[in-house]
Amino acid sequence: MTDSDFVTSTRVFYDTVAEDYAERFRDVLTASPVDRAMLDAFAELVGRGGAVADLGCGPGRVTAYLDSLGLSVFGLDLSASMLAIARREQPGLRFEQGSMLELDMADSSLAGVMSWYSSIHTPVDELPRLFAEFLRVLAPGGHLLIAFQVGDEPKRHDKPFGHDVILDFLRRQPETVVELLEGAGFTLVSRTVREPDPSELTRQAFLIARKPL
Template sequence: MTEPEFLTTARAFYDAIAADYADRYRDELAVKPLDRAMLASFAELVQASGGGPVAELGCGPGRVTAHLDGLGLEISGIDLSPGMVALARRTHPGLRFEVGSMLGLDLADGALAGAVAWFSIIHTPQDRLPEVFAEFHRVLAPGGHLLLAFQVGDEPLRVERPFGHPVALDFRRQQPDHITALARTAGLEITARLVREPVAGVEKTPQAYLLARKP
């Protein structure tokens, strides 16, 4: 089967910028207390439900995976970009990282106690998002938790030549009500939503966070 073009484009984009991206965002969580609070809440919910395997889907260089590992979760990372996965393995040798796509995860049904998609649904076209949410539902065990993060907005942002590399990619902003509806249609229960204003000098748009649970 031919791979969708948006996956090929996203992989090439992140392979090209992996090292620069990791350097730029290595300490990002340090100035974002609300982000850390959402991650801590997710970790506590997973642990209170009995714990078990967790995956960060679209883990990039692994900084959020490592943060959640530090909060006591049994976590691994999955990313579309082999370049990002190789970098994550070098940076966090004690954690497991694999190459994979959210459209078809190499995970058994109900394999995860928790899943995190931290700004990783933002490159998926609108008509393919229901497939991604169906996959979230499939891989979560009953009672499993999902944490999503995404930028708020209506128009996509075209990023060209990041860090001077000759690549380009669309960043698709979303409305929280739309993402909430997708999660509910996939069979997930919403447990919390947060929208915060952009961090001055760091971000340009509001940021949204959604916690959901598989019944």
């Protein structure tokens, strides 16, 4: 696993805040019908039983939702503390520790890749490498769903929940991400941007892309 500065800082941040973070966002998917609709669409495109990696799975709640839709899904995350929560709360699912930038998976081994707000700590100059790795592990015709906050300036979280850690949450413009995905070899399938709900500060973007046949 590449242990660059942003990877290390991301791991330390989530190891520190894991329990508070998991509790704070416990019901966020239940309260977001548009977000669930995007996951439903992704699952239908992948197809029932399709092998999917939920990369940056955190406490595993999106992993569990994809499992409920009939996908053969497992979660991967940098943070051992997040994975401990995921394994505790979803004991029937598989969770592994690792980096999205260096996936221990064979070429063309997946029908779907999920990056649900997990690329938001990756600097923009590292995104081509990240998207190339997503493309590598997808089978031809496989689908990627990537979600992120829309914007131009990062949101710095300094001492969240009273913990002495700091991390930038990077916002993107959908057009920038689409260009990078297409540059990596993906074909765009869907671009959705929704307005922020009362608990959010920015619009939210959901891109579905496909690896060409």
